Structure formats: structure tokens, C-alpha cells
Amino acid sequence: MDRIKTEELTGAQILIRCLQAEGVEVVFGYPGGAVLFIYDELFKQDKVKHVLVRHEQGAAHAADGYSRSSHKVGVCLVTSGPGLTNAVTGIATAYMDSIPMVILSGQVSTAYIGEDAFQECDSVGITRPCVKHNFLVRDVKDLAVTMKKAFHIATTGRPGPVLVDIPKDVTVNTCEFQYPESISMRSYNPVKKGHAGQIKKAVQLLQEAKRPMVYSGGGVVLSNASAQLKDLIKRTGFPITNTLMGLGAYPATDDQFLGMLGMHGTYEANMAMQHCDVLLAIGARFDDRVIGNPAHFAQNPRKIIHIDIDPSSIAKRVKVDVPIVGNIPDVLDDILNLLKNSKTDISEWWKQIAEWRGKDCLKYDRNSKLIKPQFVLEKLYEVTGGDAFITSDVGQHQMWAAQFYKFEKPRRWINSGGLGTMGFGLPAAMGAVMANPGATVACVTGESSIQMCLQELSTCKQYRLPIKIINLNNKYMGMVRQWQQFFHGNRYSESYMDALPDFVKLAEGYGHSGVQITRPADVEPALREAFKRKKDLVFLDFITDQTENVYPMIPGGKGITEMILSEDL
Amino acid sequence: MRHIISILVENEAGALSRISNMFSARGYNIESLTVAPTEDASMSRLTVVTKGSDDVIEKITKQLNKLVEVVKVVDLSEAEHIERELMLIKVRAGVKEREDVKRMADIFRGRVIDVSDNTYTIELTGEGAKLDAFIQALDQSTILETVRTGASGIGRGNRILRV
Numbered sequence: 001m002d003r004i005k006t007e008e009l010t011g012a013q014i015l016i017r018c019l020q021a022e023g024v025e026v027v028f029g030y031p032g033g034a035v036l037f038i039y040d041e042l043f044k045q046d047k048v049k050h051v052l053v054r055h056e057q058g059a060a061h062a063a064d065g066y067s068r069s070s071h072k073v074g075v076c077l078v079t080s081g082p083g084l085t086n087a088v089t090g091i092a093t094a095y096m097d098s099i100p101m102v103i104l105s106g107q108v109s110t111a112y113i114g115e116d117a118f119q120e121c122d123s124v125g126i127t128r129p130c131v132k133h134n135f136l137v138r139d140v141k142d143l144a145v146t147m148k149k150a151f152h153i154a155t156t157g158r159p160g161p162v163l164v165d166i167p168k169d170v171t172v173n174t175c176e177f178q179y180p181e182s183i184s185m186r187s188y189n190p191v192k193k194g195h196a197g198q199i200k201k202a203v204q205l206l207q208e209a210k211r212p213m214v215y216s217g218g219g220v221v222l223s224n225a226s227a228q229l230k231d232l233i234k235r236t237g238f239p240i241t242n243t244l245m246g247l248g249a250y251p252a253t254d255d256q257f258l259g260m261l262g263m264h265g266t267y268e269a270n271m272a273m274q275h276c277d278v279l280l281a282i283g284a285r286f287d288d289r290v291i292g293n294p295a296h297f298a299q300n301p302r303k304i305i306h307i308d309i310d311p312s313s314i315a316k317r318v319k320v321d322v323p324i325v326g327n328i329p330d331v332l333d334d335i336l337n338l339l340k341n342s343k344t345d346i347s348e349w350w351k352q353i354a355e356w357r358g359k360d361c362l363k364y365d366r367n368s369k370l371i372k373p374q375f376v377l378e379k380l381y382e383v384t385g386g387d388a389f390i391t392s393d394v395g396q397h398q399m400w401a402a403q404f405y406k407f408e409k410p411r412r413w414i415n416s417g418g419l420g421t422m423g424f425g426l427p428a429a430m431g432a433v434m435a436n437p438g439a440t441v442a443c444v445t446g447e448s449s450i451q452m453c454l455q456e457l458s459t460c461k462q463y464r465l466p467i468k469i470i471n472l473n474n475k476y477m478g479m480v481r482q483w484q485q486f487f488h489g490n491r492y493s494e495s496y497m498d499a500l501p502d503f504v505k506l507a508e509g510y511g512h513s514g515v516q517i518t519r520p521a522d523v524e525p526a527l528r529e530a531f532k533r534k535k536d537l538v539f540l541d542f543i544t545d546q547t548e549n550v551y552p553m554i555p556g557g558k559g560i561t562e563m564i565l566s567e568d569l
Numbered sequence: 570m571r572h573i574i575s576i577l578v579e580n581e582a583g584a585l586s587r588i589s590n591m592f593s594a595r596g597y598n599i600e601s602l603t604v605a606p607t608e609d610a611s612m613s614r615l616t617v618v619t620k621g622s623d624d625v626i627e628k629i630t631k632q633l634n635k636l637v638e639v640v641k642v643v644d645l646s647e648a649e650h651i652e653r654e655l656m657l658i659k660v661r662a663g664v665k666e667r668e669d670v671k672r673m674a675d676i677f678r679g680r681v682i683d684v685s686d687n688t689y690t691i692e693l694t695g696e697g698a699k700l701d702a703f704i705q706a707l708d709q710s711t712i713l714e715t716v717r718t719g720a721s722g723i724g725r726g727n728r729i730l731r732v
Contacts, residue, residue, distance in 0.1 A: 124583060129594050133637040136582070153637060186732060187579050187640040312631035315624075 006176040011140040011166065012037040014177050015104070018147035019048050021179045024075050026051060026066060026434050027104075028059040032079025033119060034106025037171040051434060051463060054455035056083050058427035060090020061453065064099050065428030068414045069389050070435035071224060073154055074101040080108055081119030084165075085126065089421060091161050092130035096418025097245060098222055100159035102150050103131075109169040110138055123165045132160030140173040148180045157190030158310040159222055190309065194326030194334060202305045202322045203338040205278050211349045212238045213276035215261065218245030218417065219283015219308060219328055221410045226250070228332035229282065235336070237343050239353055241269035243284050245417040248407035253386075258353065259362075262290040263554045264399040267361035267563060268353055270554070274300050274561045275352070281306045283328050286317045287418075288556075294318055296559025307331050361552050361565060362403055370545040371520050373397060373472045376527075377404035380442065380470060383527040388440040389414065389432040393425035393449030396478035397470075399550045401444040423452030429467045430459060440531065441466075447473040447541075448497055457510035460537050468530050469539045471503060474546045482549045486564070507539035514539040571600070572626050573652055573722045575730055576615040576633060577640040580606055584638045588615065591636065597621065597629050601654075601719025612640065612732070616652075616721045640732055649725035655692070656700045657682075658707075659714040662689035666711055677703045688713065696720075 009017065015038055019027065028051045031039045042050050053059040056078045063074030074094070078087045084105040094101045108117040124136045133153050135146045143166070150162040206212060220229050226249045233240050233256055240250050241261040250257055259266035261273055273279065273291070279302050284290070291297045294317045305322040306314045314323045324331055364374045377400050380388075386406055391414040392398040398415055407413045414432060416424040429443040443450075450471055460467060472478075480495040507514030513536060517526045523542065530538040551566035578584045585604055592599050600618040607614050619629060626644060633642045645652070662670045667689070674681060674691045677699065683690035693703055697720055704715065724730065 125586070128583070128587060128590055134583075185637075188637050310635065312628065312635050316628065 006178050008174050009177040010037065010041075010172055010174050011143050012041040012171040014140070014143050014175075015147070015166070015171070016041045016045060016048060017177060018144055018179060019075065022073070022147075022151050024048055024073070027075045027077050028053055028062040028066070028431070029077030030056050030059055030079065030083060032083050032106060034080035034108060034168045035077060035171070037168070038077065038104070038106070038166075050077075051430070052459065053427065054458050055453065056086035057090050057423065058430070058453050058456045058459065060087040060101075060103065061093065061421075061424050061427035062431040062434070063101050063103075064090060064094045065391060065414055065431030066435045067099050067101055067431070068428070069411050069432035071411065072435065073151060074099065074431065075104070076101070077104045079106045079119065080123065081121045083119075084123045085121060088126060088130065089423075091127055091163065093416050093419045093421040093424060094161040095130045095132065097218060097416065098159050099161065100154040101161040102154055103161055103163040105163060105165050107136065107165045107167040110167045111169070113167065123163065127163050130161075131163050132158075134163035134165065136165045136167075137170050138167065140170050141175045143170065144177060144179050145183070148183045149185065152183050153188065157188075191325055192327045192330050194307065194324040194331035196334070198322055198324045199331065199334045200338065202280070202324060203335055205303050205305060205322065206236065206280065206335075207340060207344060209278035209344065210346065211275060211277040212236070212280070212346060213272050213278070214238050214240040214280045214282065215243070215273060215284055216240065216246045216249055216282040217243040217284025220246055220249040223283065223309070223328040224410070225283070225328040225332055226410045228329050228336065231336055232332060235339060235341070235343075237346065239272055239350070241265070241273065243290055243417075244402055244415065246284065247402060247413045248410040251408045252406035253408060258357075260402050263292070264403065264550050264552065266403075267359045267552055267565065268356035270552070270560045270563060271356045272353055274559075276302055278303045279305070282332070283308060285313045291318065292554045292558050292560045292562070296562070299559075359565070363566060364548070368520070368545060371517065371523060371542055373400050373474070373542070373544045373548055374404050375520060376470065376472060376523055376542050376544070377401055377444070379524045379527055380444070381405045383524065383531055384440055384442065388412065388442050389429070389436060391415065391425045391428040391432060391441070391443045393443075393445040393452075394420045394422045395446055395449060395480075396474075396482065396548075396550050397444050397446045397449070397472040399479075400472070422449040425449060426453050426456050426467070426469070430456060430463075430465050433465045433467060440468075442468040442470055444470045444472070446478060447471060447475060447500055447503070448477045454506075457507065457512060457537070461511040464535065465537060466533070466535050467537050469537070471539065471541045472544050473500070473503070473541050474544045474548070475500060476546060479550070485549070486553075487555065503539055503541040507537075512537040512539055514541060516541045516543065518543045570622070571618065571620050572644055572646045573650070573720060574617045574619065574630065574633070575643045575645050575722060576617065577607070577730065577732065578613050578615060579638040579640065580611050580613045581638055584613070585615070587636050587638060588617075588633065591632050592617075592619075592629075595628075595632060597625065603719045603721050616719070618720050641730060643724070643730050645722045645724060648728060650722050650728070651725060652696055652720045652722040653694050654697050654700055654720045655694045655718045656703070657690060657692055657716045658704070658712065659688055659690045660707060661687060661711040661713055663687045666708070670707070670711070673703070673706055677706070679703065
């Protein structure tokens with residue numbers, strides 16, 4: 001019998017072949033001693049493009065933004081020791097939001113592991129709590145199959161980051177290379193289909209509901225289930241809210257959409273969550289920023305149907321009546337097949353919702369002489385036609401973007417919802433540009449967040465990434481200031497950003513353009529001008545009202561209906 | 570309530586640490602933990618004794634199942650099961666104490682497995698409570714050293730945990 005001829009390759013060569021076999025187009029990374037052989041092989045080929053970041057945190061966030069904006073796997077490559085530890089914030093960010101990523105980290109040679117070698121750290125140990133899974137490859141013979149497993153685990157079930165730690169000698173050693181076509185693991189078999197009996201029960205509940213409510217989260221975006229979700233909402237006529245992570249899964253301009261819910265969600269969405277009689281939760285996890293105090297949430301009796309791919313997300317913070325474990329598109333397809341075409345009359349419920357809506361909870365002062373951050377975001381929405389990829393950092397600007405930019409499509413809103421990582425926005429925008437060449441990409445940020453990964457302006461120059469940076473500059477860590485105002489007696493402890501850089505000059509220093517905008521009348525023209533420049537990064541520094549707060553707000557630990565509303569209401 | 574959970578896990582470096590890390594990261598309690606390979610060398614079996622309400626135990630089993638290397642999880646306390654723990658205990662046993670120590674070991678069906686001029690080392694298996702009782706029954710001042718394995722458990726009759 002003829003043996004299939006295989007090639008003898010080095011570990012570094014195998015690694016590149018694996019990336020090619022997985023269809024990886026872009027790797028975000030930063031070289032160093034332990035990964036030199038890998039970089040040498042990257043140099044010799046042109047299928048996998050490498051984007052050189054300026055700090056490994058940027059590499060992880062960029063790979064993350066690449067994945068969120070495209071449904072492809074984000075890949076980053078870092079060296080051992082500080083290379084890996086710098087990436088940890090980015091890995092933890094991706095883990096909290098269930099983003100499929102593969103992180104390749106160099107490691108000291110196997111003979112040196114455990115000897116406190118130069119740039120050695122226990123990468124597998126350090127990342128264990130913030131990855132879906134990780135591997136240390138001790139033998140080059142295991143490399144290909146480990147890579148296959150890494151991509152398989154990252155993308156199936158509840159997605160997440162997977163780290164592959166590769167000692168330097170493994171990148172040099174050789175073996176025959178064959179990339180496995182498929183992989184099966186006895187310990188890892190994520191479900192797809194939901195339980196038929198449970199689905200039947202769910203449909204029954206939905207059809208009998210008098211005050212139904214649908215609450216969908218990041219899971220719908222991650223599993224590409226927007227089409228089914230829209231179908232479900234249109235066929236039932238039910239109201240729907242999205243979590244911060246789920247925005248865009250349902251078009252924000254539609255009448256049945258009640259806006260985002262949660263700590264800074266709309267009055268109507270939060271009220272409907274509390275007063276509904278049947279709640280359908282899809283790919284969401286009832287976290288503390290969404291339902292507030294679980295005991296308060298449980299005060300109102302309602303039947304809860306919870307669809308999620310991850311059983312551990314179900315019945316974690318609230319009691320669930322009908323748990324359905326499964327892949328969301330599959331489960332929704334099954335539900336849609338069982339739904340009768342006759343809608344139940346829920347006009348009373350809609351009347352109630354209309355009353356709540358009448359509060360106009362996102363109202364702000366439109367006659368202010370100062371630039372209101374909400375106004376900037378409304379204009380951003382208008383100028384980009386609602387069709388941009390918007391990344392954000394963390395804080396007030398993030399919440400305003402979520403409230404005021406009406407996302408019509410999934411994967412357009414890219415933010416660190418779980419970990420809340422300042423510094424995420426700019427590198428994530430780089431990833432979004434790389435995944436969507438030619439698309440409009442804007443990073444909504446603040447003067448504090450932007451400074452956490454500012455060095456990536458240099459990467460943007462090198463690769464001509466035409467990101468529009470919308471800097472809402474109120475000279476404060478705004479969300480910290482807001483909490484200090486509300487809950488700490490106006491003692492603004494260390495939240496004032498003294499000695500801010502001149503952002504215009506700073507952008508210019510990196511080879512970009514910058515504009516400072518101080519008057520409301522200049523907001524729209526500045527945005528129009530910037531977005532006309534399709535090839536350039538423009539840094540727009542909006543000097544905004546320092547005292548503006550994000551409303552509504554559920555104080556930490558309070559119930560979902562215990563909202564603080566704007567003084568203007 | 571006390572629960573005894575059995576876990577089949579791939580016999581890979583770091584698997585144990587993933588499991589113990591999950592307990593500490595999520596604030597679950599571990600009373601004891603034992604681990605060793607099974608008849609299939611590619612797999613290890615862990616027994617964890619933990620305490621918690623039904624809600625917490627459900628969360629623990631879900632989180633364990635979520636770990637990529639975990640093959641199977643069973644809460645043995647849900648049904649009839651047997652559990653055993655091994656203790657080695659070294660006691661002072663000079664001429665004066667020998668008789669008493671030996672008699673006590675016999676009562677508890679322990680075996681003396683090592684002897685020196687002034688010590689006995691006794692091996693004792695049983696449920697945790699029995700081992701506790703043996704320690705209590707001894708003259709406390711004679712105990713020199715104890716080592717316990719923590720509980721291992723297995724289902725009764727046809728209740729079988731395997732792949």
C-alpha cells in the first residue's frame with residue numbers, strides 16, 4: 001500500500017500552514033525572542049498578513065474587534081513573558097464577551113521551562129481563568145492537532161478565546177505535517193438542537209402570554225441568529241429589548257424595539273422586563289448590569305424561558321421555568337416552526353408600554369451652549385447613515401453611544417461589555433477595519449479611555465487605517481465622576497484628568513489629522529468633513545459639557561425599576 | 570448540604586488545576602479532593618467533597634461540565650453510593666501504650682503496618698466519620714502524625730460512571 005507522502009516541516013512552518021489551512025487572513029502581533037522562528041516563516045509567505053501593533057494589549061483587542069465585526073476567528077501572536085502578560089487584558093476582555101479567538105504565545109524552550117528563564121512566565125497558568133481553554137505544546141508532533149483543537153474549541157459551543165503556548169524549541173524541531181480535517185473530542189461535544197419537549201412548552205407559554213417580553217443578548221449576535229429573531233418578533237408582534245452586547249441583533253428603528261435595557265437602559269425596556277408575564281431570554285445572562293438586584297427582579301411573578309448554548313448561564317441569577325440549551329438559530333427555527341400564525345391580542349400591554357415610552361427617558365437639553373455628548377452621537381448616527389462599525393471604550397461615552405446610535409444590523413456595535421476594558425476601542429476599530437476593508441469605522445471614546453491604548457495611532461498610520469476617532473472630552477473620567485456625584489457626596493477623588501495632551505497635535509504627531517470642536521454648531525460640519533476623508537484617520541476632539549450624566553440609571557444593587565431619571569424629566 | 574461529586578477527566582497536565590481553580594475562582598468550597606488515573610490510563614477520576622445548597626451544587630456541576638477536559642460529572646449523593654477514605658496514623662506506642670493502641674485499632678478494623686521501638690503506624694479505611702471516631706477514641710497525646718486521603722466514592726449496584 002502506498003503511504004501518503006507527507007512533508008517534514010519545522011514547528012514554525014507547521015504553525016503557518018495551520019493558520020493557512022484555517023483560512024486565517026490576518027494575525028495581529030508583536031515579535032520577540034521566543035517567536036523569532038515563527039516570524040521568520042511569516043516573512044517567507046504572503047497568505048497570512050501580519051499587523052504589527054505597538055503593544056500586545058492592542059494585538060488582542062484588534063483580533064477581538066476583527067472577530068466581532070466579521071464572525072471570523074481573531075488571531076494574535078505574542079512572545080513569551082511580558083508579551084503574553086500584556087495581552088492578558090485583551091484575552092480576558094474576549095473571554096467575558098465570548099469572542100472566538102486564538103492566541104499564539106511563544107514560550108521559552110522546553111528545557112528551560114520552570115527554571116525562571118529570561119522572559120519566562122507560566123502563560124498557561126496565568127491565562128487559565130480567562131480563556132475557554134489553553135494548551136502548552138511540548139512536542140512538535142502535537143502542534144498540528146493542537147491547532148485544530150484550538151480553532152474547533154474557540155468557534156463551537158459558547159465561543160471564547162483559546163491560547164496555544166509554543167516553546168521555542170518546538171518551533172525549530174521537525175516532524176511530518178498533516179493537518180487533520182476534523183477533530184472529535186470525547187470530553188467536548190457542544191449541543192446544537194434544543195430539547196423538543198422544552199421547545200413545545202416554550203411555544204405554549206409564548207402563545208398564552210398577555211404581557212410578553214423578549215430580551216436578547218450577545219448570544220444572538222455571536223450565533224448569527226438575527227434573521228430568526230426578527231422573524232419571531234414580527235410574527236408574534238411582541239416587544240423586544242437588547243442588552244448592551246446584543247444591540248443590532250434587532251433593528252433599533254423598529255417600533256417593537258424598546259431600546260437597550262439595564263443599568264442605563266430605557267425606562268420602557270426596564271419597566272416591561274419587570275411587569276411582563278412571560279419573558280423570553282435569548283443568548284443573554286441576566287447579569288448585574290442588566291436586571292440589577294435579582295431579589296427585586298424576582299418580586300414580580302413571570303414565566304421565564306431561557307435559550308442559551310451554555311447550560312451554566314441558565315438559572316445562574318434567576319429561576320428559569322423553561323430552560324432550553326441549544327444553538328440559538330436552531331432553537332429559534334424550531335420555535336418558528338411550531339408557532340401558530342394567529343397572533344394573541346396584546347394591545348393592552350402595548351398601551352401600557354406606550355405610556356412608559358411617553359416619559360421620553362433619553363431627553364436632554366438641546367438648547368445648551370455647550371456640546372452635549374448625546375448630540376454628538378445623534379449627529380454621528382445621521383452623518384454615517386446608521387451604517388458604520390462603531391467601537392467604543394468604557395464609560396459614559398459607551399452608554400451614550402449605546403443609547404443614541406441606532407444600530408440596524410448585528411456586529412456593528414463593538415464594545416467591551418463584560419470586562420469593561422478602557423483602551424479597547426481604538427485597537428478594536430483597527431480589527432474592524434482589517435475585517436471590513438472600505439467600511440466606515442468610528443471609535444467613540446473619551447479623553448481618559450483613549451489614552452490607555454493611544455500608541456496604536458502609530459499602527460493606524462503604518463497600515464493606513466482610516467478610523468474616525470470621536471473623542472468626547474469632558475476632562476473627567478465621566479462615569480467615575482457621575483458615581484462620585486451620586487453616591488460619594490460630590491467628592492471627585494482622582495477622576496479629574498489634569499494635564500491632558502493637546503489631542504490635535506498628538507494626532508498630528510502620529511501623522512494623522514486632528515480637529516478640536518467646541519461649539520454645538522460645529523459638530524455636524526466637523527463630522528461631515530471627517531467622514532468625507534475616506535482614507536484618513538481623523539481625531540475629532542469634542543469638548544463636551546463636563547456635568548452631563550447618563551440617564552436613566554439604576555444604582556448598583558437596586559432593582560430594575562428603581563431608576564434615577566434625568567432632572568429634566 | 571454535603572455532596573460528593575465524581576468527575577472523569579482527561580489525564581492531561583493542568584486538568585486538576587483547571588478544576589480546583591474553578592472552585593476557588595467562583596467561591597465554591599472544597600472539603601476534600603482526591604485524584605488518580607483509572608483503568609484507562611488516559612483518564613483520571615476525581616472525587617470532590619463540597620458543601621452547598623442545591624442551587625450551588627447545580628452551578629458547580631454545570632461549571633465542571635463546561636471545562637473542556639472534563640468528560641463526565643456525577644453527583645454521587647443524588648443516589649445510593651459508597652464512600653471510603655484511607656487514613657495512616659502514627660501514634661506513640663512504647664511498652665506502656667502498645668496493648669491499648671493495638672486493641673483500639675482492632676476494634677476499628679485498622680491494621681498496624683509499621684512498627685518501631687516506640688511507634689505504631691496504623692492503616693484505617695472507612696467513611697470519614699469512622700476515621701474521626703478513631704482519632705477521638707485514641708489518647709490525644711499519643712498521636713504523632715495523621716494523613717488522610719479524602720473521600721473516594723462509587724455508586725451502588727448498577728450505577729456506573731464510565732465513558
